[in-house]
Amino acid sequence: MAYETLLYDTKDGIAAVTLNRPQVLNALNRKLLGELESALVTARDDASVKVLIITGAGDKAFAAGADIGELAELGPLTAIDTAKKGQALTRFMEELGKPILAAVNGFALGGGCELAMACTLRVASETAKFGQPEVNLGVIPGYGGTQRLSRLVGKGRAMDLILTGRTINAAEALGIGLVNMVVPPTDLMDATRKLAGTLMQKGPIALRLAIQAVDGGLEMGMDAALNWEAHLFGVCAGSADMKEGLQAFLEKRRATFQGQ
Numbered sequence: 001m002a003y004e005t006l007l008y009d010t011k012d013g014i015a016a017v018t019l020n021r022p023q024v025l026n027a028l029n030r031k032l033l034g035e036l037e038s039a040l041v042t043a044r045d046d047a048s049v050k051v052l053i054i055t056g057a058g059d060k061a062f063a064a065g066a067d068i069g070e071l072a073e074l075g076p077l078t079a080i081d082t083a084k085k086g087q088a089l090t091r092f093m094e095e096l097g098k099p100i101l102a103a104v105n106g107f108a109l110g111g112g113c114e115l116a117m118a119c120t121l122r123v124a125s126e127t128a129k130f131g132q133p134e135v136n137l138g139v140i141p142g143y144g145g146t147q148r149l150s151r152l153v154g155k156g157r158a159m160d161l162i163l164t165g166r167t168i169n170a171a172e173a174l175g176i177g178l179v180n181m182v183v184p185p186t187d188l189m190d191a192t193r194k195l196a197g198t199l200m201q202k203g204p205i206a207l208r209l210a211i212q213a214v215d216g217g218l219e220m221g222m223d224a225a226l227n228w229e230a231h232l233f234g235v236c237a238g239s240a241d242m243k244e245g246l247q248a249f250l251e252k253r254r255a256t257f258q259g260q
Contacts, residue, residue: 001042005032007057008039013050014196015043018057025064026056028086028111037089044096047259050204051196052096054119055103056112059185062104062128063112071137079142086111086143090118094215097208099199103192104128104179109167114143117152120211122179123192124170130178131167151218153177203241204259 001008007018017039019026026032043049056062074082093100093115102108102119109131116122116130124130132141132149140146141162150158153176161168173179183191199207209232217225236242241257248255 001038003035003039005029005035006039008042010043010046010049012197013048013200014193015039015046015049015052017043017052017054019054019063020057022056022058022060024067025061025107026058026112027065027067028063028115029067029070033086033089037092040092040096044098050098050200052098052100053103053189053192053196054100054115055189055192056105059105059127061106061112062102062108063115064107065110065112065133071139079139083142086114090114090144090148093118094120094211097211098204099196099207099211101192101196103188104130104170105185105188110134110141110145111143114141114145114148117148117178118144121181121195123181123183123188123195124173124179125185125188126170126182127185128170128173128179128182129167130170130173131165132162133165133167135163135165149178201254203236203239203245203255203257205239205241205257206236206245209236 006020009016017036019032019036021027021032040052043052099120102116102122104116104122104124106125106127107129108116109129110133113130113132132145134141146158146162149161157176170179170182174182181191181195213229213232216228220228241259244257245255
């Protein structure tokens with residue numbers, strides 16, 4: 001499928017999605033968000049794709065936020081609808097069933113930061129910048145930023161970033177747990193693909209269920225979360241992948257997982 005606002009290609013089990021509006025710092029308009037959802041569905045349904053990478057075109061931005069022109073058109077009801085659509089997309093990313101890695105190559109502000117937070121893991125260039133500056137425009141984050149940021153970095157740090165609207169660099173983002181790794185700009189895609197390669201060596205069922213265990217457990221009390229973990233552990237135990245993993249360990253070889 002041809003896209004107008006993003007690039008999509010697959011190679012060696014990795015689907016690479018590039019937000020492609022560099023002339024406006026990859027701002028997230030309705031067209032781009034719709035095409036992103038379509039690309040995610042394509043990757044989800046492609047059995048050859050094991051891991052996804054999302055990045056931005058150019059060297060300035062991952063995504064610098066919402067399209068201001070579209071934002072200015074919103075009234076109360078259309079704003080609610082817009083927020084719910086963005087929230088549905090980011091939730092879909094979290095529940096895709098395959099790891100999604102954000103390769104943050106520049107500004108990840110507003111909706112761009114929210115998009116990165118919905119990814120499973122985040123690799124940032126040393127030149128990356130993060131923030132939720134919506135208060136500067138008289139609004140609040142609407143694509144899940146108030147919820148995911150507090151879960152990633154804690155309530156106090158999230159309040160700081162959301163209420164001040166300040167931008168932080170990659171080093172601070174790493175220090176507070178917003179990103180998982182920081183690398184030189186020239187190494188960003190290689191480092192992200194290397195991480196993707198590491199994940200592809202693991203059992204795909206185990207990866208999917210581990211993501212479900214962490215995400216689902218965050219919404220539960222400890223006893224319910226432990227029960228949820230035990231249930232998913234049991235699902236793993238019934239898989240051919242677990243039998244292969246144990247046999248490979250005993251035979252001192254690399255496992256060949258089939259996702260079954």
